[in-house]
Amino acid sequence: MLAEMTVAASVAALISELMHRAMVPRYMRRGLLSEDIHKTGRPKVPEPLGPAVYLPFLIASIIFYALTGEIAAIAVASSSGLAFLIGLLDDISPLGPETKPLLLILPALVLIAMYQVIPRPYLPIVGRARLYYVYWPIMLALFTVFSNAVNMMDSLNGMMPLSIYASTIPLVPVLISLGRLDALASLLILHSSLLPYCIRNKYPAKVFGGDSNSLFIGSALASISVISNTEAIFGIALIPFLVSGFSIIASVGGFKERRQIGRRPVILKDGMIKANPDPRAPISLIAIITSEKWKREPDIVREAATLSLISGTLASITFFLLTPH
Amino acid sequence: MDKGTILSIYAVISGWFLIMIALLLTKLILSSDQKGFLISALYVLMGLTSLTLALALWYMSVKKLFLRIKLSGPGGT
Numbered sequence: 001m002l003a004e005m006t007v008a009a010s011v012a013a014l015i016s017e018l019m020h021r022a023m024v025p026r027y028m029r030r031g032l033l034s035e036d037i038h039k040t041g042r043p044k045v046p047e048p049l050g051p052a053v054y055l056p057f058l059i060a061s062i063i064f065y066a067l068t069g070e071i072a073a074i075a076v077a078s079s080s081g082l083a084f085l086i087g088l089l090d091d092i093s094p095l096g097p098e099t100k101p102l103l104l105i106l107p108a109l110v111l112i113a114m115y116q117v118i119p120r121p122y123l124p125i126v127g128r129a130r131l132y133y134v135y136w137p138i139m140l141a142l143f144t145v146f147s148n149a150v151n152m153m154d155s156l157n158g159m160m161p162l163s164i165y166a167s168t169i170p171l172v173p174v175l176i177s178l179g180r181l182d183a184l185a186s187l188l189i190l191h192s193s194l195l196p197y198c199i200r201n202k203y204p205a206k207v208f209g210g211d212s213n214s215l216f217i218g219s220a221l222a223s224i225s226v227i228s229n230t231e232a233i234f235g236i237a238l239i240p241f242l243v244s245g246f247s248i249i250a251s252v253g254g255f256k257e258r259r260q261i262g263r264r265p266v267i268l269k270d271g272m273i274k275a276n277p278d279p280r281a282p283i284s285l286i287a288i289i290t291s292e293k294w295k296r297e298p299d300i301v302r303e304a305a306t307l308s309l310i311s312g313t314l315a316s317i318t319f320f321l322l323t324p325h
Numbered sequence: 326m327d328k329g330t331i332l333s334i335y336a337v338i339s340g341w342f343l344i345m346i347a348l349l350l351t352k353l354i355l356s357s358d359q360k361g362f363l364i365s366a367l368y369v370l371m372g373l374t375s376l377t378l379a380l381a382l383w384y385m386s387v388k389k390l391f392l393r394i395k396l397s398g399p400g401g402t
């Protein structure tokens with residue numbers, strides 16, 4: 001299966017690269033641009049490049065299925081495809097702050113409909129649990145939590161893709177030890193599809209993914225964790241994402257759109273970022289990192305990626321040392 | 326390493342510790358005698374309540390430290 005995985009991952013990276021090359025000039029010509037608000041002069045950047053990440057993922061998943069007959073890859077691609085469409089809809093015409101989290105439950109239903117869900121997650125300390133009743137609402141919530149957490153992490157140049165790599169690469173040995181090569185294939189295809197985007201999104205960003213990209217990635221990670229029963233391990237790996245998302249939601253008092261939040265979590269000066277000194281300003285991961293000093297955007301992104309690497313490693317250690325299996 | 330970086334590491338490590346405590350509690354609940362669906366549901370409810378309380382405590386501790394650092398920081402570039 002290693003050869004098939006390599007083929008699918010290579011195809012994903014190649015198609016994603018070609019799509020980025022084709023789409024960026026078209027977006028520029030058509031004026032599909034967004035302001036990079038954290039930079040002096042607010043340069044305009046093509047957005048949303050989500051289709052250039054999701055479509056290669058879909059094509060590579062189909063190729064992997066054709067080569068191996070593993071339906072899990074198709075299930076992950078279909079489920080996260082729905083999240084991609086919800087994100088694309090949000091990019092075109094913003095959805096309400098309450099509607100989006102509810103809609104993001106739908107990808108979970110796709111996974112259930114494709115018989116890819118077994119309510120027996122590996123839980124650290126507990127072992128392999130049988131949660132035939134409580135699993136389902138938690139699983140539905142998992143999709144909306146992961147998708148929104150990844151979406152909220154997508155706020156600085158390269159922050160989301162770099163943190164995704166840092167938190168999920170340490171999970172590769174976990175999936176190998178469980179023998180879930182189908183889930184591993186989906187994860188590697190996701191990494192490959194994301195690579196051309198990551199190169200262009202790092203500081204100073206040449207492209208933005210939009211919600212179609214971040215919601216798809218969050219949903220794909222939720223799907224991969226569910227089919228491999230490693231929900232808790234992925235949850236630990238994504239702690240920096242969850243810290244960021246939860247802190248914002250808790251400090252603003254629920255789900256709110258960016259324009260509905262009166263005070264910004266951070267302030268800007270000459271390309272430097274610092275936590276807003278207003279005590280009533282929302283808390284975010286970026287605000288926590290810059291709570292004492294002014295920092296440059298790439299430095300904050302590097303710290304967030306380091307935090308993700310810590311949590312990813314912690315998740316892997318937790319699985320191998322603290323999870324009976 | 327400045328206080329902001331240390332606070333972000335604290336937020337992640339304490340978040341992990343919180344999950345471990347909640348799972349340890351779940352383990353204790355699962356290992357206790359379970360008599361029927363209603364009692365099991367009550368145990369799960371207790372587990373979720375303790376997780377929510379622990380989450381609230383975690384958030385309050387992070388917020389308190391965050392405000393202390395933010396309001397007393399040097400603020401210069």
